[in-house]
Amino acid sequence: MFEAFTHIGRFIAIARIIARHDALFALEYLKVAPVYVTLAKLISKRNVEGRPGQRLARALNEAGPSFIKFGQTLSTRSDLLGKELAQDLSDLQDRLPPFSGTEARRTIERELGATVDSLFAEFNDEALAAASIAQVHRAITHDGHDVAVKVLRPGIEEAFQRDMGLFRWAAHLVERARPDLRRLKPVEMVETIAETVELEMDLRFEAAACAELAENFENDPDFIVPNVEWSLTAGRVLTTDWVSGCGLDDRDAIIAAGHDPLVILEKASAASFRQVFRDGFFHADVHPGNMFVTPQGQIAAVDFGIMGRLDLQTRKTIGEVLVAFLNRDYRRAAEIHFKAGWVPANQSLDIFTQACRSIGEPILDRPQNEISIALLLGQLFQITETFQMEAQPQLLLLQKTMLVAEGTARKLCPEANMWFLTRPLIENWMVDNLGPQARIRDTIVNLNDAIERLPRILDGLEQGAQMMSDGHIKIHPSTIRALHGETSQPRVLQSLWVIILFFTSIAVAIKFF
Numbered sequence: 001m002f003e004a005f006t007h008i009g010r011f012i013a014i015a016r017i018i019a020r021h022d023a024l025f026a027l028e029y030l031k032v033a034p035v036y037v038t039l040a041k042l043i044s045k046r047n048v049e050g051r052p053g054q055r056l057a058r059a060l061n062e063a064g065p066s067f068i069k070f071g072q073t074l075s076t077r078s079d080l081l082g083k084e085l086a087q088d089l090s091d092l093q094d095r096l097p098p099f100s101g102t103e104a105r106r107t108i109e110r111e112l113g114a115t116v117d118s119l120f121a122e123f124n125d126e127a128l129a130a131a132s133i134a135q136v137h138r139a140i141t142h143d144g145h146d147v148a149v150k151v152l153r154p155g156i157e158e159a160f161q162r163d164m165g166l167f168r169w170a171a172h173l174v175e176r177a178r179p180d181l182r183r184l185k186p187v188e189m190v191e192t193i194a195e196t197v198e199l200e201m202d203l204r205f206e207a208a209a210c211a212e213l214a215e216n217f218e219n220d221p222d223f224i225v226p227n228v229e230w231s232l233t234a235g236r237v238l239t240t241d242w243v244s245g246c247g248l249d250d251r252d253a254i255i256a257a258g259h260d261p262l263v264i265l266e267k268a269s270a271a272s273f274r275q276v277f278r279d280g281f282f283h284a285d286v287h288p289g290n291m292f293v294t295p296q297g298q299i300a301a302v303d304f305g306i307m308g309r310l311d312l313q314t315r316k317t318i319g320e321v322l323v324a325f326l327n328r329d330y331r332r333a334a335e336i337h338f339k340a341g342w343v344p345a346n347q348s349l350d351i352f353t354q355a356c357r358s359i360g361e362p363i364l365d366r367p368q369n370e371i372s373i374a375l376l377l378g379q380l381f382q383i384t385e386t387f388q389m390e391a392q393p394q395l396l397l398l399q400k401t402m403l404v405a406e407g408t409a410r411k412l413c414p415e416a417n418m419w420f421l422t423r424p425l426i427e428n429w430m431v432d433n434l435g436p437q438a439r440i441r442d443t444i445v446n447l448n449d450a451i452e453r454l455p456r457i458l459d460g461l462e463q464g465a466q467m468m469s470d471g472h473i474k475i476h477p478s479t480i481r482a483l484h485g486e487t488s489q490p491r492v493l494q495s496l497w498v499i500i501l502f503f504t505s506i507a508v509a510i511k512f513f
Contacts, residue, residue, distance in 0.1 A: 020059070277429050
């Protein structure tokens, strides 16, 4: 009961902030705690400048770190908010005033068990970047390495735990008040935010993500990831190589440095493709402040707190959908959605095909450099209510990442399209993973897995038979009669022995050849 009153008090305080920015439309639409929303509206002065999404972004920024993260997550939900509102929230800047260098030193010394002076030859007390969860300082190690030192904000864990409790309470309220919104999985969305933030607040996880991405691109000369200084890294401190260069969207600086923007875009596009499709592990916070062009013309990434993962089957499905749309085969695009289970089987394939056409034609009829795959996916997600599609959180994160990447690409090289530049990579990947040889390979792999499981199946059958003979398992007489039927040998057992003999013969053949 006390916890509920705490959430109500916090809810009213946040509603007042939102009301000051005239952004209560978000809570009014959800129809959650209307009495408290009305009260907040009555006791708050309003600032009505800007579009609704811009006003909501300012309100969330004022509400604090948890709400900034929440707003960034909402910006991926064009299916829930609509295109314009989601786009405005995507501009929500994760920037807060820095905390003191003294506090940063205190955290470093507590985490690493030594004084800052003994750990670094030089340490800059002035933060070079400050966000909602952490800030970054520049330092030099005693062996002369230029490094970036990321330090968590003091008390950030407690603040997030408090706010996550409020988000969970509000999500359950939404599901009770609006059963029609359950398909959008508000509780699951909050849990996803909580898991993401929990990982972000243990910088060892970010270090591990950085190391994994670096391993994936170990032999790639065009995309670099900074090395982790593991001896100077702990739960609340992360130290990596310092990265310098031009911002990926700074076309003038890139040209001044002697690089061709089209070549740079080709490198960045290839890196994006390999992360998503080849590895299924991608940088999901690719705003220009995290992506640089080095003096040598390489693409360098920093800040690995938000990463996305896609399993192979999801990657194959996305690949098939994109190819179907690019070929304007809308029937095939619709069939893939049904096959993947993204659209319920009780929906009309013909009507969904028509919906795919209505989305694809206006986008694909544009000039090549204006075609947006992210926009196409975003509009697909917007029709979820009509066709009772369940939200796919991993795809929403991918769509958001693609949207930011496309925006950066257009600033870098307005005349080109990043996806068309990677077309040879896409085609090769499709052949390797969706062509006839890939299907044969997948069939062999699945068959091999089945053969490997066969001994366990036989052991289970033997144990079951032994338990039946010992009287530990008793079968109802009607079941026994049904199994025996009219023949002298049970049909089920006949079928079972056929299956066993089939797999056994294949296993023997494979061993023999």
